[in-house]
Amino acid sequence: MMCRKAEIELYLSSLGSKSSVRISRNCNQFSWAPGCQSGWACSTQDTNSFANNSFENPVPSRAENCRPCCPGFFCPRGLTCMMPCPLGAYCPLGTLNKTTNLCDPSYCRKGATGENKCRWKGGCKENSEKEEIALFGGILIVVLIVILLLVYNCSDQFIAVRAKILSKSRKKAAKIAQESATARKRWKLAKELVLRHEMEMYESSDAPEELATSSDGILHADKGNGKRSKNRRKLNVRTERFRRAYSQIDKERALQLDKDKLTLAGIVSRAAENRPQRPMLEVAFKALTLSIGKKKLLQCVTGKLSPGRITAIMGPSGAGKTTFLNAVLGKTSGYKKDGLVLVNGKSGSMQSYKKIIGFVPQDDIVHGNLTVEENLWFSGRCRLSKSMSKADKVLILERVIGSLGLQEIRNSLVGTVEKRGISGGQRKRVNVGIEMVMEPSLLILDEPTTGLDSASSQQLLRALRHEASQGVNVCAVIHQPSMFDDFVLLARGGLIAYHGPVSEVENYFSGLGIKVPDRENPPDYYIDILEGIAKTKMSGHATPKHLPLLWILHNGYDVPEDMRKDLEEINMMHELYTVGSITRELSSVEQTESKHSVHQNVSQRNDLLNRKTPGVLAQYRYYLGR
Numbered sequence: 258m259m260c261r262k263a264e265i266e267l268y269l270s271s272l273g274s275k276s277s278v279r280i281s282r283n284c285n286q287f288s289w290a291p292g293c294q295s296g297w298a299c300s301t302q303d304t305n306s307f308a309n310n311s312f313e314n315p316v317p318s319r320a321e322n323c324r325p326c327c328p329g330f331f332c333p334r335g336l337t338c339m340m341p342c343p344l345g346a347y348c349p350l351g352t353l354n355k356t357t358n359l360c361d362p363s364y365c366r367k368g369a370t371g372e373n374k375c376r377w378k379g380g381c382k383e384n385s386e387k388e389e390i391a392l393f394g395g396i397l398i399v400v401l402i403v404i405l406l407l408v409y410n411c412s413d414q415f416i417a418v419r420a421k422i423l424s425k426s427r428k429k430a431a432k433i434a435q436e437s438a439t440a441r442k443r444w445k446l447a448k449e450l451v452l453r454h455e456m457e458m459y460e461s462s463d464a465p466e467e468l469a470t471s472s473d474g475i476l477h478a479d480k481g482n483g484k485r486s487k488n489r490r491k492l493n494v495r496t497e498r499f500r501r502a503y504s505q506i507d508k509e510r511a512l513q514l515d516k517d518k519l520t521l522a523g524i525v526s527r528a529a530e531n532r533p534q535r536p537m538l539e540v541a542f543k544a545l546t547l548s549i550g551k552k553k554l555l556q557c558v559t560g561k562l563s564p565g566r567i568t569a570i571m572g573p574s575g576a577g578k579t580t581f582l583n584a585v586l587g588k589t590s591g592y593k594k595d596g597l598v599l600v601n602g603k604s605g606s607m608q609s610y611k612k613i614i615g616f617v618p619q620d621d622i623v624h625g626n627l628t629v630e631e632n633l634w635f636s637g638r639c640r641l642s643k644s645m646s647k648a649d650k651v652l653i654l655e656r657v658i659g660s661l662g663l664q665e666i667r668n669s670l671v672g673t674v675e676k677r678g679i680s681g682g683q684r685k686r687v688n689v690g691i692e693m694v695m696e697p698s699l700l701i702l703d704e705p706t707t708g709l710d711s712a713s714s715q716q717l718l719r720a721l722r723h724e725a726s727q728g729v730n731v732c733a734v735i736h737q738p739s740m741f742d743d744f745v746l747l748a749r750g751g752l753i754a755y756h757g758p759v760s761e762v763e764n765y766f767s768g769l770g771i772k773v774p775d776r777e778n779p780p781d782y783y784i785d786i787l788e789g790i791a792k793t794k795m796s797g798h799a800t801p802k803h804l805p806l807l808w809i810l811h812n813g814y815d816v817p818e819d820m821r822k823d824l825e826e827i828n829m830m831h832e833l834y835t836v837g838s839i840t841r842e843l844s845s846v847e848q849t850e851s852k853h854s855v856h857q858n859v860s861q862r863n864d865l866l867n868r869k870t871p872g873v874l875a876q877y878r879y880y881l882g883r
């Protein structure tokens with residue numbers, strides 16, 4: 258029997274209320290009609306007794322002719338008339354279990370439009386809406402754990418196989434690049450000899466052995482060319498990338514050798530031809546003072562760090578070297594800052610140049626569970642421009658590996674505290690490499706050579722020198738100065754005692770009456786003087802504690818308030834010190850604002866910020882996909 262309007266309204270009103278499950282007068286706990294709720298319908302004895310949808314006018318008792326609800330219809334709980342099933346519901350023909358006198362439900366998940374079978378090993382409890390999948394879930398978890406364990410244990414083998422394939426590609430590429438270089442050399446030699454032969458009209462019988470080799474060389478070169486192009490056709494993309502990188506590095510080396518042999522004019526013309534590609538970054542300071550509370554960490558720092566030069570920062574422990582580097586990096590939040598920092602002659606935040614600034618902190622920044630090459634490759638991929646081709650990135654990586662001497666350990670795991678990897682010195686070089694592969698314009702290093710043996714530190718410094726030759730502005734806190742262009746000597750309290758070319762430092766101090774004894778390393782001696790360890794007699798009434806003030810006077814900078822009384826102490830005239838080329842060099846910070854060669858190279862800040870690096874998600878993908 259179909260539900261009437263009043264019954265439907267009664268049903269609908271009961272849906273929202275908490276007492277939606279009502280005891281049916283027809284199918285209640287006490288007197289079950291031969292059927293069961295939902296899925297069963299009966300007819301009423303007296304159709305006229307039904308009136309309206311209120312409980313005062315009760316729903317008529319339906320206890321006769323009970324039949325299963327037709328398929329596609331349902332009989333709501335509390336009522337035993339039928340309503341059409343809503344769209345998406347599954348309403349099969351109800352079956353009566355004669356023993357229990359209840360309807361046996363078939364298992365239907367919520368929202369299902371058909372009867373579902375229980376999953377394998379799943380449980381379908383009576384009257385339950387949800388399937389029991391605890392056992393199934395448990396088995397699934399065990400299977401997943403086994404798979405993870407297998408992946409974990411086999412990943413080493415997988416990585417080793419991949420490294421083997423890579424190394425094979427590299428060797429093949431190196432061999433081809435080598436063959437190519439040899440063929441080039443032979444061709445050149447042969448050409449020179451043939452020309453010489455023609456000029457001197459040698460008789461063929463007297464032709465020197467060289468010539469024979471030369472014509473041979475041409476043949477070989479031709480043969481080699483044929484073989485190489487045949488080989489090249491077979492190269493896969495990876496090997497081809499390595500081959501390109503190696504032959505480019507080879508050419509650069511040859512160019513460097515030629516350059517070493519060239520005259521000054523030749524060098525200048527070559528330099529003009531090979532203008533560095535990287536944007537240049539000059540950082541200048543004017544009366545920069547950093548303080549925390551009343552404590553001054555840096556005072557009246559004036560000077561500049563120039564592109565293409567290496568600046569060594571030295572000074573006693575606690576003098577403020579790291580603070581100085583932080584100022585260069587623009588990490589000055591939390592400090593009270595006075596004075597100016599100019600980038601390429603313009604005042605602005607250093608943070609906006611961070612994509613082209615490399616920083617090697619004192620502590621390690623390597624991933625211990627990656628190999629040396631993976632560390633460098635990961636850094637390069639994340640920090641070089643997205644638009645740069647993979648082949649160019651490989652070239653940069655190979656250059657850095659070559660210049661830091663990391664070829665031997667490129668496939669070694671860097672290692673962690675638990676799992677030992679490469680040595681401390683090698684780790685340090687990897688740290689530097691990680692910053693070098695992002696092709697920075699300004700490279701800042703905090704004690705990069707600490708803990709390195711002399712050979713390794715020489716190699717590292719050579720790599721830095723090479724970076725500087727590309728126009729990079731290199732600035733490093735260092736304990737053993739060598740191969741540097743500029744020198745910053747900091748005294749306690751973050752005061753500058755000297756900032757200028759290394760070549761002039763001894764002249765400057767000897768002008769103050771400080772003579773470096775034989776067998777003493779000048780910078781170490783100056784630090785000892787600042788520390789009061791070495792005793793020296795200075796000109797006039799000055800003592801080592803006056804060195805920062807003397808530097809200020811020497812350059813004609815404004816003497817800060819708190820140093821005025823020292824001025825009286827030393828009782829010296831300003832003019833005594835305001836001489837020398839360093840003055841011209843360093844007091845011209847303002848000039849950088851108007852004209853400097855850097856401006857010709859890069860005039861717009863936007864040019865420097867053009868580098869679009871991959872986003873965090875892409876970086877994570879690179880990390881996982883190593």
Ligand SMILES: Nc1ncnc2c1ncn2[C@@H]1O[C@H](COP(=O)(O)OP(=O)(O)OP(=O)(O)O)[C@@H](O)[C@H]1O
Pocket residue numbers: 549554572573574575576577578579580581
């Ligand atoms: N955030 C800070 N809060 C308080 N004091 C600071 C802070 N940063 C630096 N200093 C202080 O400034 C001084 C210089 O510290 P900095 O680390 O720059 O010295 P350093 O020359 O690099 O020393 P070292 O050679 O030993 O590494 C120290 O006395 C240090 O305690």
